Amino acid sequence: MRWLALRTLTVLGCLAALAVVSKLLSANLDTYVFLVVIQCGVAMTLAASLNLINGITGQFSIGHAGFYAAGAYVGAAWTVLWQPIVVRHVPLLQLGAPVGDTLTLLIAIVVGAAAAAVAGVVVGLPSLRLRGDYLAIVTLGFGEVIRVVILNIDAVGGARGLTGIPTLVGSGDLAFFWVFGLVLAVVALSRNLMRTTRGLTWLAVREDEIAADAMGVDTTRVKVSAFVVGSAFAGVAGVMYAHYFTSISPDVFGMDMSIIITTMVVLGGTGSVSGSLLAAIVLTALPEFLRFMQDYRMVIFSTMLVVVMLTRPQGMFGHGEISFAKLKQLFGRRAAGGAKP
Amino acid sequence: MSLLELRGVTRRFGGLAAVSNITAHVDTGELVGLIGPNGAGKTTLFNLLTGVYAPSEGAVVFDGRDTRGMRPCRIAALGIARTFQNIRLFRELTALQNVKVAVNLRARASLFSAVIDTMGQRADDARLEALARECLTAMGLEHVGDNRSCDLPYGLQRRLEISRALATRPKLLLLDEPAAGMNPFEKQDLMQLIRTVQTTFNVTVLLIEHDMKVVMGICKRIYVLDYGQLIAEGTPAEIRANPKVIAAYLGEETI
Numbered sequence: 107m108r109w110l111a112l113r114t115l116t117v118l119g120c121l122a123a124l125a126v127v128s129k130l131l132s133a134n135l136d137t138y139v140f141l142v143v144i145q146c147g148v149a150m151t152l153a154a155s156l157n158l159i160n161g162i163t164g165q166f167s168i169g170h171a172g173f174y175a176a177g178a179y180v181g182a183a184w185t186v187l188w189q190p191i192v193v194r195h196v197p198l199l200q201l202g203a204p205v206g207d208t209l210t211l212l213i214a215i216v217v218g219a220a221a222a223a224v225a226g227v228v229v230g231l232p233s234l235r236l237r238g239d240y241l242a243i244v245t246l247g248f249g250e251v252i253r254v255v256i257l258n259i260d261a262v263g264g265a266r267g268l269t270g271i272p273t274l275v276g277s278g279d280l281a282f283f284w285v286f287g288l289v290l291a292v293v294a295l296s297r298n299l300m301r302t303t304r305g306l307t308w309l310a311v312r313e314d315e316i317a318a319d320a321m322g323v324d325t326t327r328v329k330v331s332a333f334v335v336g337s338a339f340a341g342v343a344g345v346m347y348a349h350y351f352t353s354i355s356p357d358v359f360g361m362d363m364s365i366i367i368t369t370m371v372v373l374g375g376t377g378s379v380s381g382s383l384l385a386a387i388v389l390t391a392l393p394e395f396l397r398f399m400q401d402y403r404m405v406i407f408s409t410m411l412v413v414v415m416l417t418r419p420q421g422m423f424g425h426g427e428i429s430f431a432k433l434k435q436l437f438g439r440r441a442a443g444g445a446k447p
Numbered sequence: 448m449s450l451l452e453l454r455g456v457t458r459r460f461g462g463l464a465a466v467s468n469i470t471a472h473v474d475t476g477e478l479v480g481l482i483g484p485n486g487a488g489k490t491t492l493f494n495l496l497t498g499v500y501a502p503s504e505g506a507v508v509f510d511g512r513d514t515r516g517m518r519p520c521r522i523a524a525l526g527i528a529r530t531f532q533n534i535r536l537f538r539e540l541t542a543l544q545n546v547k548v549a550v551n552l553r554a555r556a557s558l559f560s561a562v563i564d565t566m567g568q569r570a571d572d573a574r575l576e577a578l579a580r581e582c583l584t585a586m587g588l589e590h591v592g593d594n595r596s597c598d599l600p601y602g603l604q605r606r607l608e609i610s611r612a613l614a615t616r617p618k619l620l621l622l623d624e625p626a627a628g629m630n631p632f633e634k635q636d637l638m639q640l641i642r643t644v645q646t647t648f649n650v651t652v653l654l655i656e657h658d659m660k661v662v663m664g665i666c667k668r669i670y671v672l673d674y675g676q677l678i679a680e681g682t683p684a685e686i687r688a689n690p691k692v693i694a695a696y697l698g699e700e701t702i
Binding site (some may be wrong): 109110111113295298299303304305306307309310313314316317318319320321322323324325326331 | 480497499518519520523524528529531535536537538539540544547548549550551552554556557558561562563564566568571572575576579611612614615
């Protein structure tokens, strides 16, 4: 009981803090910067969720945009196409704007996550037989398959895309609250997973599958779980994107998006949650803030990527994480080193 | 009753019978040696026992159950644990984490409760950590628990493999050349340790070893494999005197 109270308090505290930050940021940032911040939040979720598959479980999947698309489209299809039908037939659900909208969004999140999770199972199954570069090719191909399928469904607009999605996420502080609430959720999940004995089995699959199997780890289950959880979070990121930007089109979820998400994980340090998050911010914000360089923008951006990978091939963080203990140690050592003559 | 029974086990790779028609048994509480020259099929036999390979013919019966078609993780759960000849630790994980992976077989909390970090899960985790530390201590590794396993010296890595296998609480422990690459003194130490562990953990051991002298020292019963065939079985004294074994190891006299 004490635990439950403590846990509820922690969660509520986090949400309250998030709400305060949302208010502050939405009031003080200009619209353009705020937009970039929201994009960063979506990218952070995508990177952290791919990190579950790629970094923690070691299954080299590079078609993450497919799951992102599945979530975005199915979530948006619910809000735009199915929800009005349901509401018309069930008078009980004809609620006022704030409650009704929140409920619609929550259901969109659930169906988006479910759709992406199903796609995750479909990709996860070949991962039982394939590894390394072969798996990468299959996942990349599958991501494209999802995009092409969407491209050919007229009900969701085909190549024109789906427009007129209501901004259920809101535009100001509410949007920040939803998007970064999602980031917190995926980070909390990753952290808990890596701290517990159960979660170590995921790392064991990455390190040595044959040994893990021999030690009683059900590697099939671990790999499929990783794909399901990782893609479900990508799906929710898609739902957020759709209900914030109000329009989606298949070309947003192309191969280049998959590559960028993969780059975030690799650049941050495969397996490092904090690395993925930081790389997601850098890779999303940098191209925007380099806009004043005009034509040289992408040249500089690419050069920076090359330099980082050359100087730190293991990624910015390697397998490590940011922790206060380590920071203290680092600064302590610096101070001690500086004191010497 | 035999804990492990091999009934005419054969494994072919293409035209080559790596292991051919082997019938053998290991009884509860025994420490049995399996020796043979390079390429005799010893490791293949281990892979058959642990489900890495399925037998082409014959059956492996463990604890009264036919293990045909079972995946390695199922067989591990039944109670067969192994070490690897070419060390296969989870390199980036610490020594303690390596053992904790194996201790998961005895976990009660589900993956879901791990992820949402429930109270029951924390209690379970504490229990599992204690079990893992116990296995580290048994192999004299309690001081290196927080070192990354790939940073450990070679001899300790071999011990960690045994420690990790013990963490699954096996009935049968398969050791694949645990003393490979060690000097004679280290080998003696290790064999002593294996014998101690066998009694404290109450486990049956099947041991592959290249070095005849080492096996002769601790095993009461020995099987000899050559070219995939079982060529001899008996006490160390019988094996030493067996002309077929001498021929396999030293070559035959040509007249």
